[in-house]
Amino acid sequence: MSKKIIRQKIHDSFLRTALKNFAAQYPVARARAFEGDDFESLRDRVSAIRDNALRDLPDLVERFRESAEAAGATVHLCTSPEEARRAILGIVREKGAEFVVKSKSMTSEEIRLNPYLEKAGVRSLETDLGEWIIQLAGERPSHMVMPAIHKNRQEVADLFSREIGRDCPPDIPSLVETARETLRESFFTARVGISGTNVAVADSGAIGLVTNEGNARLVTTLPETHIALIGIEKIVPSLAEALDIISILPKNATGQKITSYVSLIRGPSEGHELHIVLLDNGRRQLAADPRFREAMKCVKCGACANVCPVYEIVGGHVFGHIYVGGIGLVLTPFFHGTENARDILGLCIGCRRCNEVCAAKIDIEGLILDLRERGAKIPGQKALFGTLMRNRTLFHGALRAAYLAQKPFQGRDGRIRHLPLVLGGDTGNRSLPPIAERPYRDIARDREKVAPEDQGGRERVLFFSGCLADFVFPEMCRDTVESLECLGYSVHFPREQLCCGIPARYSGEVGIARDMARLNTEILMKEQADFVVTICPTCTMSLKHDFPNLLEGEPEHHARSLELAAKVFNFAELAARKVVKSGIPGDGEPVTYHDACHLRRGCGVFREPRTVLEEIADRKVVEMEGPDTCCGFGGSYAFKFPEISYEILKKKMDAIAGTGVGTVAVDCPGCKMQIEGGLEGIKSRVRVEHTATLAAERLRE
Amino acid sequence: MIARFQAAAEAVGAVVRRFSSVADAAAYVLQTSGHAIAASHLPDDIRRALSGVTFTQPEEHRDVPACVSFATAGVAATGSLLLELSDAVERGATALPPIHMVFLRASAIIPDLPSLTGAIDSLLSSRPHSYLSLTTGPSRTADIERVLTIGVHGPKELHILILEGE
Ligand code: SF4
Ligand code: SF4
Numbered sequence: 001m002s003k004k005i006i007r008q009k010i011h012d013s014f015l016r017t018a019l020k021n022f023a024a025q026y027p028v029a030r031a032r033a034f035e036g037d038d039f040e041s042l043r044d045r046v047s048a049i050r051d052n053a054l055r056d057l058p059d060l061v062e063r064f065r066e067s068a069e070a071a072g073a074t075v076h077l078c079t080s081p082e083e084a085r086r087a088i089l090g091i092v093r094e095k096g097a098e099f100v101v102k103s104k105s106m107t108s109e110e111i112r113l114n115p116y117l118e119k120a121g122v123r124s125l126e127t128d129l130g131e132w133i134i135q136l137a138g139e140r141p142s143h144m145v146m147p148a149i150h151k152n153r154q155e156v157a158d159l160f161s162r163e164i165g166r167d168c169p170p171d172i173p174s175l176v177e178t179a180r181e182t183l184r185e186s187f188f189t190a191r192v193g194i195s196g197t198n199v200a201v202a203d204s205g206a207i208g209l210v211t212n213e214g215n216a217r218l219v220t221t222l223p224e225t226h227i228a229l230i231g232i233e234k235i236v237p238s239l240a241e242a243l244d245i246i247s248i249l250p251k252n253a254t255g256q257k258i259t260s261y262v263s264l265i266r267g268p269s270e271g272h273e274l275h276i277v278l279l280d281n282g283r284r285q286l287a288a289d290p291r292f293r294e295a296m297k298c299v300k301c302g303a304c305a306n307v308c309p310v311y312e313i314v315g316g317h318v319f320g321h322i323y324v325g326g327i328g329l330v331l332t333p334f335f336h337g338t339e340n341a342r343d344i345l346g347l348c349i350g351c352r353r354c355n356e357v358c359a360a361k362i363d364i365e366g367l368i369l370d371l372r373e374r375g376a377k378i379p380g381q382k383a384l385f386g387t388l389m390r391n392r393t394l395f396h397g398a399l400r401a402a403y404l405a406q407k408p409f410q411g412r413d414g415r416i417r418h419l420p421l422v423l424g425g426d427t428g429n430r431s432l433p434p435i436a437e438r439p440y441r442d443i444a445r446d447r448e449k450v451a452p453e454d455q456g457g458r459e460r461v462l463f464f465s466g467c468l469a470d471f472v473f474p475e476m477c478r479d480t481v482e483s484l485e486c487l488g489y490s491v492h493f494p495r496e497q498l499c500c501g502i503p504a505r506y507s508g509e510v511g512i513a514r515d516m517a518r519l520n521t522e523i524l525m526k527e528q529a530d531f532v533v534t535i536c537p538t539c540t541m542s543l544k545h546d547f548p549n550l551l552e553g554e555p556e557h558h559a560r561s562l563e564l565a566a567k568v569f570n571f572a573e574l575a576a577r578k579v580v581k582s583g584i585p586g587d588g589e590p591v592t593y594h595d596a597c598h599l600r601r602g603c604g605v606f607r608e609p610r611t612v613l614e615e616i617a618d619r620k621v622v623e624m625e626g627p628d629t630c631c632g633f634g635g636s637y638a639f640k641f642p643e644i645s646y647e648i649l650k651k652k653m654d655a656i657a658g659t660g661v662g663t664v665a666v667d668c669p670g671c672k673m674q675i676e677g678g679l680e681g682i683k684s685r686v687r688v689e690h691t692a693t694l695a696a697e698r699l700r701e
Numbered sequence: 702m703i704a705r706f707q708a709a710a711e712a713v714g715a716v717v718r719r720f721s722s723v724a725d726a727a728a729y730v731l732q733t734s735g736h737a738i739a740a741s742h743l744p745d746d747i748r749r750a751l752s753g754v755t756f757t758q759p760e761e762h763r764d765v766p767a768c769v770s771f772a773t774a775g776v777a778a779t780g781s782l783l784l785e786l787s788d789a790v791e792r793g794a795t796a797l798p799p800i801h802m803v804f805l806r807a808s809a810i811i812p813d814l815p816s817l818t819g820a821i822d823s824l825l826s827s828r829p830h831s832y833l834s835l836t837t838g839p840s841r842t843a844d845i846e847r848v849l850t851i852g853v854h855g856p857k858e859l860h861i862l863i864l865e866g867e
Pocket of ligand 1: 310
């Protein structure tokens with residue numbers, strides 16, 4: 001993705017405000033729409049419905065075709081976009097139509113229908129207000145549900161004025177009225193209407209359209225021929241499943257309990273024709289892929305874009321291709337080729353918010369990661385990840401060299417404002433902490449020499465620090481060990497431990513990640529221990545989930561990795577185990593808490609850190625706005641897309657400032673590095689500390 | 702349940718009126734729309750009560766100010782109406798005019814969408830072809846700057862006339 005386009009979007013102040021306002025309103029509206037529903041069980045149902053349907057896809061297609069034809073529809077089964085376009089043009093020609101009206105259809109965007117029809121001399125008019133605006137502007141939708149969210153009223157007024165040849169004031173109700181009046185005639189003159197479809201029912205042959213404006217009802221009523229374009233994955237066995245999808249869709253899309261119109265159409269009306277164009281375009285093949293079939297469960301609600309912090313900064317023209325948002329990143333390589341996908345796959349910061357809201361419970365973030373693994377690799381990175389990371393001494397040595405190399409870049413306070421060498425690039429307005437003179441592994445060696453571990457019947461914990469804490473925040477490691485000891489554990493730091501492998505995996509180097517998984521499992525399982533504690537949630541996810549996945553093909557190691565996974569906990573979880581709840585909130589200096597993405601959504605841990613802060617650190621917790629929105633770090637993301645990263649960070653810093661407190665607690669060294677760097681850049685005095693540090697401060701007293 | 706239906710429908714911008722007789726409801730129709738209106742299929746008792754109304758021809762549907770129709774069911778949870786509009790002309794009648802008035806018998810209100818599954822299924826399959834419209838509030842859009850605006854391509858007003866006590 002070109003830096004120039006990203007920068008342009010970041011500085012598009014209307015786009016930014018529109019997306020920001022929407023991001024603020026959406027969760028509220030969504031929560032209200034789901035009131036009284038159990039979202040998790042609803043989406044479990046939707047996920048199962050889709051899963052089963054995908055398994056029976058060829059059969060469902062056949063059944064749907066039979067019942068639709070029995071009801072009088074003509075069904076066209078099309079393998080490729082080209083075939084679908086030709087089928088549609090054929091029908092239009094047969095009706096002698098030179099002009100068609102359309103209601104919204106993402107599938108028609110997928111097959112680029114409009115340009116094709118235009119080239120064949122058929123004018124195709126979009127009648128959905130947002131789609132019409134986009135068509136007049138000659139652009140493509142920037143959101144699956146709200147195609148013109150990037151256009152402001154002045155731009156719309158200019159487009160309308162140009163189109164109808166009279167001055168349209170930039171007043172929204174009057175612009176809407178103009179659309180009504182201008183487009184009305186076309187429904188009567190068009191002989192063919194083309195619509196999309198949200199769901200298709202195999203047993204009755206009915207199709208369902210979920211809309212708000214009422215144009216789809218006109219498109220499917222006034223012209224005597226109706227063409228409905230359907231991706232085959234939209235077929236479900238019966239009405240009950242269709243209604244489940246229809247009921248989750250608007251709630252998740254726009255926070256409406258239901259849209260103004262849900263139309264269920266079975267067969268053509270008297271004197272009319274109904275043509276159903278069923279599009280495959282790789283869907284059958286994708287549905288047969290054990291890993292990526294999941295992507296086909298998507299119901300196109302757009303929620304994954306609505307909550308995505310990166311989408312909020314750059315919008316859908318950058319974050320996606322035809323399909324936008326998290327799922328857009330996943331679908332693009334399948335529908336529109338790796339060429340279009342390569343640039344955009346890197347844009348995901350890995351915060352997993354999309355997973356949390358997905359109507360079909362798709363592991364969107366996991367799919368994006370896996371696609372990166374399958375995709376193009378960045379040359380040169382192999383040396384860094386491979387040789388260096390697998391070999392502890394070399395890695396250690398390289399970091400030592402980096403420690404020395406960074407010296408000239410350090411400011412008077414020791415922080416770094418411009419990054420040297422390997423890490424190079426634009427870090428935006430953040431400063432970075434330096435690599436420590438002595439990593440924790442060296443401190444641990446000395447410490448365990450002076451004070452040998454006293455087990456004395458205590459539960460034994462192995463400490464897996466993660467690279468960032470080890471090499472950049474050794475004091476965070478010390479605070480972890482001391483807190484756990486004060487709380488009654490005995491703690492040991494196995495010095496052979498290696499990087500958890502996540503940076504390699506995020507860069508598509510699976511082989512290396514697998515080696516790290518195997519080596520680390522051996523190292524950590526060699527010793528007797530009750531628990532393994534981590535202070536970086538990304539490491540936790542790696543140890544708990546990625547290791548077993550990566551080692552699936554190696555039965556012996558896989559079994560060991562599962563045993564290991566069962567022992568891995570975050571610092572806050574282990575600390576909270578020892579808390580005897582007083583229920584009295586701490587009365588110490590107030591703190592606010594930032595939930596790390598991988599802790600909150602990756603591990604489902606968010607209560608424990610707050611308990612530790614209140615009950616152990618004796619602090620009062622003041623919640624900020626959106627405590628669980630991403631801070632913009634995302635590992636190497638902050639260096640790859642510094643501007644996007646910084647924009648996300650700014651929002652976080654505003655939320656922190658809004659609480660008025662002097663300390664932010666985090667449970668992730670990456671969040672600490674990011675937020676601390678940002679706050680330092682704006683000369684804020686707010687401290688950023690790991691929960692372990694705040695706990696240790698109090699426990700030492 | 703009627704109250705729940707009313708609250709849900711009003712929350713999405715519908716006008717809800719409750720009547721104890723068809724005659725009162727018919728008077729409301731006349732007063733709201735003037736005399737010439739488009740109509741979809743109506744049960745006999747309602748059609749009789751609307752004897753003061755001139756029903757327009759299909760060609761005139763695009764210019765009439767209002768239409769009346771009849772809902773097979775109402776959904777309390779969402780304030781939705783289930784309309785059976787398999788005839789394209791009748792469907793056009795409910796889609797084009799700026800005001801849409803719908804008669805709904807109180808006894809036809811059911812709690813939620815899932816409890817309507819059976820009814821929808823049998824309506825869908827009881828005739829050679831069918832077109833059902835689940836309508837909730839007036840036509841709306843938020844496509845310009847996310848500002849909610851009522852009445853883009855469909856009716857700008859939806860009046861629900863609940864017939865009680867029959
Ligand atoms: S993981 Fe986060 S950044 Fe990536 S697509 Fe999902 S919401 Fe967007
Ligand atoms: S991936 Fe999930 S959240 Fe995104 S559009 Fe599809 S169903 Fe909705």
